Amino acid sequence: MMRVAATGSGRAVWPLLAGIALLLAGLALAAGLPDWARRLPADWQVDAAGTLNSFFSWLSRKAHVGPLAVKDITRALGTAVELPLDLVRGLLAGGFRLRLGGMRLEMAPLPWWALTAVWTLAAHRISGRGGAALVLGSCLYFLLFGLWEPAMFTLASVALSVLVGAGLGLLLGAWAWRWPRLDAVLTVLYDIMQTLPVFSYLVPILLFFGFGPVAALIATVIYAMPPMARNTTLALRRLPQSVEDLATMTGCTPRQRQWLVLLPAARQGLLTGLNQVIMLSLSAVIIASIIGAGGLGNDVLQGLKSMRLGRAFEAGLGITLLAIVLDRMSRAYALHRPRHGRPGRPARLLLGTFGFLLLALLAGQFLPVLRDFPPALTVSTGKMLDDAVAWINLAWQGPIAALSDGTVRYLLRPLKELLLALPWLGVTAGAALLAAALQGPRLALVCAALLSLPALTGYWDQAMISLYLALVSTLIAMVLGLPVGLLAGQRPRLDRVVTAVIDTLQTLPTFVYLIPVVMLFGLGDFPAMMAIVLYALPPAIRYAKDGVARVPPKLIEAADMAGCTPRQRLWLVQVPQALPELMLGLNQTLLMAFGMLVITALVGTRGLEQEALVAVSKAKVGEGLIAGLGISVLSILADRLITAASQRLRQRLGQG
Amino acid sequence: MPPDRKTPPMTENGLIRCQNLWKVYGADVGALRGLTPDAARARIAASEGWLTALGDVTLEVARGEVFVIMGLSGSGKSTLVRCMTGLAAPTLGDLMIDGVNLRGIDPALLIEMRRHKISMVFQDFALLPHLNVRDNIAFPLRVQGIPRARREELADRLIQTVGLGGRATHFPKELSGGQQQRVGIARSLITEPEIWFLDEPFSALDPLIRDEMQGELLRLQASLQKTIVFITHDFDEAIRIADRIAIMHNGRVVQIDTPERLVLAPADDYVAAFTRKIPRARVLRVASVQAPASERAAGAPVSAAALVGDVAARVLASETPIPVADGAGRIVGSLDRRTVIETVFSGASA
Incomplete structure (x- = not known):
């Protein structure tokens, strides 16, 4: 049992190591590579954003469906939505202001006490x-x-x-x-x-x-x-x-x-x-x-x-x-569940x-x-x-600044510079090779095609910045979440507390996470990373604890009968068995990180998400869509690769 | 039944009649349509990769009969009942319900038929989780647009009939398996159907409950006198409730007979394997084991139609053979201890 698990995980790690080695080799060779392999020159890039812009401007100004202009159709749709929206909003809050000829009618919304009573x-x-x-x-x-x-x-x-x-x-x-x-x-x-x-x-x-x-x-x-x-x-x-x-x-x-x-x-x-x-x-x-x-x-x-x-x-x-x-x-x-005897x-x-x-x-x-x-x-x-915030910032200025500056200097900046230094060709080839090793040529092709999108459209640097922030936040979330999850998976009482906390954390809209980190750390990559870590933590914990809790009892008993100490049981039996689940947790954590990453544009990150946000304020459809698709591409890519790795692991462990 | 046996001629009084029914799965089985039965048979035998779920099934179910279709999983029994109810269309052959051919039937007529003439009980009960017992039972009437008051009155009457009094407002999740199937049975009876299809209705229940429900079914049938098509994989269950049993194997009907005839004259080894473990005394009637009338016989006569097992105790307690009387009360034979003992114990040795 032990040996199976050990060799199983050993082999699954192999393609990962190969991929990393290849990336490093690519980095070393980058100096010798032609320029186009590092960044595509501007005149090789596709102006997808511009094309999209002109398409949408045509669509919104000139396009017709039969005799109807697209613009008129959307305007009608807008009105159709606006009426019920005004009605509901007027009733719950705000009230109505009607103008009938010269007369102005004002109507108050539903009073607070009535709504409170009904809702309660x-x-x-x-x-x-x-x-x-x-x-x-x-x-x-x-x-x-x-x-x-x-x-x-x-x-x-x-x-x-x-x-x-x-x-x-x-x-x-x-x-x-x-x-x-x-x-x-x-x-x-x-x-x-x-x-x-x-x-x-x-x-x-x-x-x-x-x-x-x-x-x-x-x-x-x-x-x-x-x-x-x-x-x-x-x-x-x-x-x-x-x-x-x-x-x-x-x-x-x-x-x-x-x-x-x-x-x-x-x-x-x-x-x-x-x-x-x-x-x-x-x-x-x-x-x-x-x-x-x-x-x-x-x-x-x-x-x-x-x-x-x-x-x-x-x-x-x-x-x-x-x-x-x-x-x-x-x-x-x-x-x-419907039950009898309830007056309905x-x-x-x-x-x-x-x-x-x-x-x-x-x-x-x-x-x-x-x-x-x-x-x-x-x-x-x-x-x-x-x-209070001002006081905290003042009183704790030393430790807060040390934490923030230290993380930026020793972790964030080096990683960001490493990713930015990599040639796009090397990264794409590395990802494709990894995909080939994990699943086969088809996934490799998909990977290569997906990754060339940001390269071809001139968003490579921003994509790398997004990727770095998502990766480093995922890493920290896993480092923090795994021990908690592993511990909770073995202790039902702790499990209940942890579950209640992460259930609540997961119901919160992304936006809410920005508030405390901005209060404490201001703007920039560090508060963004903190927000992402907080948001991505629940799946890291959840999958770890479920993975450990779901190890078949007979394996636990076998370990006990073999004379394992609790620590040996955890590392030799439970963790190897839970590995596929942990991989899924990693996957979910990374996807959540990408989800939150988008919102951190509001606290001043510099990746694709920022391009998308800027596009909103400048109403540039093309740039917004292309930058957004870049994030889509990255998260889909990560999802496919990790899923493939997890499947391989599962096969090795004989879990179907 | 060997495949080349000539199909028996159909009588006109069968309520359900299946004529050379085939159900074949595979690519372009549509090519079979329009072929004569013989040509189709040759074509199917020659084709590789086709799966024959029903192979040339011909049978008829008489009005008021309890007809059991018995077979193990994969024998085609479910396919056959799905064809009979129109849930699946046979590849070839005709299926008549009370003289109406289901092939090419007007969908509106089929809906009408399902609303009034036929109904079905499902193996997994198929109760609607959001409706309570009363509403579940009344559901077929709701589909027909019958006013609430009327359908609840009818449902409440059936709740009593199936022994669920006091549980009208319970929801399916609050009932045991046996109770749930009682709801399923009541629901299938509320439209007062002529033909009652029961697709392994008791297979999901514990043995004791199953036994109880079989008794319940026999009691209901004694007063309702429906035409019943009952599917089961359990030969014990089949002989307990059946007037006639059709045994299916690999999509073919191997033998159709009364339980007694199946035991006495199994058509092949496959049928014999089922009947071997069956206690003869529970299947054989006095008429088929009796000796000629004897002068030594004494005491009140037993009925020739009774099961041997039911009269065994009396015969064994008597020193002399017991006379056997037919329905009219005439003495037609005698039954002695030795015959009864042989009948009771022959099951194990045969």
């Missing part, structure tokens, strides 16, 4: 007392800290995008289930959509829909919809054949089959998808504040921009609460709620006392927090 009661029904307390506490927090309106704005955007995203996902997922060919196309599309940085597709959306909440909503739907579609297809595919047969044998029409049998029977999977849509929507709505989505994200963004970090922190805490509440409620709803009159309940809200709305119009939360009660700790 709903939480109580879905997730019990704990959930209700959480919701009540969150509402109080929003009210006391003057965040009620932005929070309701964010909630309204999330609600509408979830509605659209879930509906669209359900439809696409059901179609993909029925037509496998469509499924194949959509899967590739979703892969790109989910690895492409949000900033990249914000630009074309800006072009067609203009700056503002509508563009933000469309971007959010694009970002959040794929998991719903994937989960729908998966859930339908997992249904037993007999459920389909039942629909047939009871004489269902095609529509009855879909809506009375298949989709309800797949409910569990669909709700899992819904939970993911909600969380991704929240994350995207927050990010979309850079194109004018408003809400809590905007408060954070403005706070970060003007270095009023206390305010950013308060809004960030608000986002955190919102994320935890939404996740808990939707998860509880998804896990909820959903129709009457809904009607009652509706009536109550209507009355509250009317009351709010005519009784100002019932409309607004008394301003005298609100507090802001913003100033206090700002002072």
Whole structure:
């Protein structure tokens, strides 16, 4: 057993070593290489960005579909989205301002007390007392800290995008289930959509829909919809054949089959998808504040921009609460199993709620006392927090600067310079050879093709900078996460605590992670790295602990019977057995790192993500898309290589 | 049945009739259509890479009969029942349900047929997880657009019939396997179908529960008098409930007979292997083992139609043979101890 594991991992390491050796050799030879092998000269590069720019400018100005201009179609679509968005936003926050001739009508939104009551009661029904307390506490927090309106704005955007995203996902997922060919196309599309940085597709959306909440909503739907579609297809595919047969044998029409049998029977999977849509929507709505989505994200963004970090922190805490509440409620709803004896009159309940809200709305119009939360009660700790941050920065200046400068000098900068010094041809060839050793010529070809994209389009340096930051952050996350995971995997009590913490960390939108690191470390590569490490830590821990916990008990017993000390058992049996799982953890950690990397452009990194962000502010579609695709390429590449390595390991260990 | 045996002529009163049914999987099996049965048979025999799930199946199920299709996994029994219910289309051959040919049937008519004439019980129950017991049972009526009050009334009546009183508002996840299948059975009965398909309904249950459910099924059938097509891989189960059994092997029907005839005259070694372990006394009727009427016989007569096992205790307790009477009460033979003992113990040695 021991020997098998040892030789197994030894052999799997071999191609890795070969790849590294090759890279180093390439570096050594770089001096002797012709210039074009190091960086493609400008006139060899393809002006993909320019081509895309002119295509999109043609599309948005001149293109026609039949008699309709594309621009008019998108404008109509924008209006169609705007109406419900205004309605929901007006109801939850902001109210309505109508102009009828010369008359101006103002209407107040739903009063805070009514929304708090309904939301708390709903939480109580879905997730019990704990959930209700959480919701009540969150509402109080929003009210006391003057965040009620932005929070309701964010909630309204999330609600509408979830509605659209879930509906669209359900439809696409059901179609993909029925037509496998469509499924194949959509899967590739979703892969790109989910690895492409949000900033990249914000630009074309800006072009067609203009700056503002509508563009933000469309971007959010694009970002959040794929998991719903994937989960729908998966859930339908997992249904037993007999459920389909039942629909047939009871004489269902095609529509009855879909809506009375298949989709309800797949409910569990669909709700899992819904939970993911909600969380991704929240994350995207927050990010979309850079194109004018408003809400809590905007408060954070403005706070970060003007270095009023206390305010950013308060809004960030608000986002955190919102994320935890939404996740808990939707998860509880998804896990909820129907049980007998529960009084279930959903129709009457809904009607009652509706009536109550209507009355509250009317009351709010005519009784100002019932409309607004008394301003005298609100507090802001913003100033206090700002002072606290200033004090911490002053008092701890020495250690903070030492940590930050030391890491930059001895780790970040050397690694960055190493990657920048490598010739593109060497890196591409090295990656292809590694791919060939791990899986075969096909993956090698894919690798080479993918990597030549940034080289050909003139984004090689930026790609290397992105890669360096993602790699070094992943490395640190693994170094920090593995011991915690290995320990938790063997101690159930520690496991419970760790799981609760990383579950919460994973519900937080990416944006939130920027706030504490900027507070402590300011701007630059070091705070960016810290944010990425924090965000990427949960999968590193989770896979390590699950990997160790899932080692078959009989192997543990065999190790004990062979007289292993606990330490020997861990290193000789559990870790080798968990290696494939650890590789998957590495993969997830790296993908999360890429996901966070994109957002760190806001704290001043210099890689592809920065190009994408700049493209948003300059409304340059081509640059935004090409830079974004560069990040897509890097993360897809990393994913394929690590997956191939993990598969090899699994075969060696006889785990299928 | 050897493959070259001539198919028996069809009678006109079979409620379900399968005529030279083939189901073949493989590339371009469509080429078989339009060939005569003999030509098709030759073509299939000559083709490599085709998988014959059903090979020339001809049988009919009479009205009111409990017809069991018995076979091990891969024998084609599930394919056959899927063809009978229209869930799968046979490659060749005709399938008539009450005189209606399923080939090329108008989809609307097929839906109508499934809503009223036939129904099915599934091996894994196929209950809808989001509906409670009552709604699950009433589901076929909901599909038909019958008002809620009416369908709940009917469902509640069936809940009592299948012994689930008090559990109308339970959800499937809260029930045991046996209870879940009771729901499945009630659901399949709510449309008052003429033909009742049960696809290995008790295979997923524990032996004790399975035994109980078989008894339940026989009790229900005694009052309902449906035409039943029952699929099983369990020969014990087959002989317990069947009027007639079709034994399938490699996609072919090997023998169709009453349990008694299967035991007494197995068509080949394959059938014999199944019957060997079966206690004769549980299958054979008095009529097939009795001796001619004897002067020595004394005591109240036993019925010629009774199972030997059911009368064994009486015969063994009696010094003299017991007379055997037919349905009309006439003495048609006698049964002595020796015959009963031989019948009871012959299963192990045969």
